[in-house]
């Protein structure tokens with residue numbers, strides 16, 4: 001078992017963009033996501049992307065006119081982001097998202113934590129910290145956007161094998177091993193090198209958050225903040 005950081009550095013970051021359908025598709029999916037929710041800068045324009053990866057949210061947000069701080073543990077993914085987009089409106093920080101307040105000096109208009117980043121944290125308590133820090137960092141009317149996979153319902157037997165993506169050179173399968181509060185994510189990747197299939201494998205943990213729990217906790221936390 002490796003840490004999230006080691007998992008991305010040793011295996012996932014090399015195929016992450018491919019896994020998301022490629023750079024152009026991943027960017028256009030997120031452009032459509034923000035457009036459909038009318039996300040545009042309307043006050044300070046300060047945005048923070050928690051677990052920015054290779055920038056599939058940060059880049060569209062910077063293009064929409066936000067000043068974005070993109071935070072991630074993966075140096076490789078942040079390097080990929082910087083090689084695809086270079087503008088003073090987007091700053092990358094290699095750090096844990098639990099430290100994000102150290103890198104943002106003013107209140108934010110928007111905080112995003114998307115595509116499962118929140119479930120990469122070690123515990124529900126850490127997720128609660130992210131909600132608490134976010135609500136205390138948002139300006140009046142600011143928004144927190146979270147997207148994640150609800151792993152609270154257990155898949156059984158062979159349904160735990162998930163064919164994630166494949167093409168003529170890469171086959172990516174995921175196997176889920178459920179624990180009471182976490183799931184062991186086994187990523188099994190065959191990559192064709194010089195005509196031969198090579199197996200790459202690594203395993204890390206995600207936490208099991210239900211949509212209901214996240215909604216209840218974040219509403220509770222946001223209303224507490226309102227009364228301060």
Ligand SMILES: C[S@@+](CC[C@H](N)C(=O)[O-])C[C@H]1O[C@@H](n2cnc3c(N)ncnc32)[C@H](O)[C@@H]1O
Nearest residue numbers: 051052053056072073074096097114115117120
């Ligand atoms: C599933 S990826 C999502 C990346 C990006 N938001 C996207 O939609 O493509 C999760 C990202 O969170 C990062 N990550 C996980 N835990 C983190 C932590 N505690 N602090 C900073 N980054 C973290 C990983 O390195 C990875 O880039």
